[in-house]
Amino acid sequence: xxxxxxxxxxxxxxxxxxxxxxxxxxxxxxxxxxxxxxxxxxxxxxxxxxxxxxxxxxxxxxxxxxxxxxxxxxxxxxxxxxxxxxxxxxxxxxxxxxxxxxxxxxxxxxxxxxxxxxxxxxxxxxxxxxxxxxxxxxxxxxxxxxxxxxxxxxxxxxxxxxxxx
Numbered sequence: 435x436x437x438x439x440x441x442x443x444x445x446x447x448x449x450x451x452x453x454x455x456x457x458x459x460x461x462x463x464x465x466x467x468x469x470x471x472x473x474x475x476x477x478x479x480x481x482x483x484x485x486x487x488x489x490x491x492x493x494x495x496x497x498x499x500x501x502x503x504x505x506x507x508x509x510x511x512x513x514x515x516x517x518x519x520x521x522x523x524x525x526x527x528x529x530x531x532x533x534x535x536x537x538x539x540x541x542x543x544x545x546x547x548x549x550x551x552x553x554x555x556x557x558x559x560x561x562x563x564x565x566x567x568x569x570x571x572x573x574x575x576x577x578x579x580x581x582x583x584x585x586x587x588x589x590x591x592x593x594x595x596x597x598x599x
Contacts, residue, residue: 464562472592477589478490478492479492479577482589491577492576496572497571497572497576505567507568507595507596508594510563510593511588513561
C-alpha cells in the first residue's frame with residue numbers, strides 16, 4: 435500500500451485577476467441603438483434557455499471581435515420577437531388592439547403585415563431587458579453574467595456593447 439506524500443498529487447491552481455467593474459448606473463429601457471458591436475445570447479450555463487440576475491450565459495462574440503473581460507452588454511428584444519412567442523404574444527396582441535382602438539381609425543388585424551410588408555410592430559421601439567458583464571473571453575465566444583434584468587433573458591436575445599459612462 436502506498437503512503438500519501440503531501441504536496442505531490444495536488445493540482446496546480448492558477449487564480450484569475452479580477453477586472454475593474456464600473457459602478458452601477460441608470461438603466462434606460464428604451465435606449466436607441468448605438469451602432470456598436472452586436473451579437474446573440476447563445477445559451478445559458480447548464481443549457482438554460484431562460485436566465486435571470488446572477489445567472490451565466492454564453493455569447494457568440496469573442497476577442498476576435500474586440501470583446502474584453504469587464505465589458506458591459508445591453509440585452510435587447512424587439513416586439514416582433516415577442517409576438518413569435520405563443521404565450522407572450524397573447525398579452526402583446528391585446529395591448530396593441532387596445533392602443534389601436536384608442537387612436538381611430540381601426541387598422542388591419544395584428545397578424546397581417548403592414549402596407550409595405552412590414553410588421554405592425556416595426557415602428558415600436560426596441561426594449562432593453564437587462565445587462566450582462568463579460569467574465570471570460572475566447573477568440574470566438576465569451577461567457578457573461580446577468581447583472582441586471584427587468585425581464586427574463588432568453589437564449590436568442592440580441593446583445594449590444596454598452597457605452598461606458
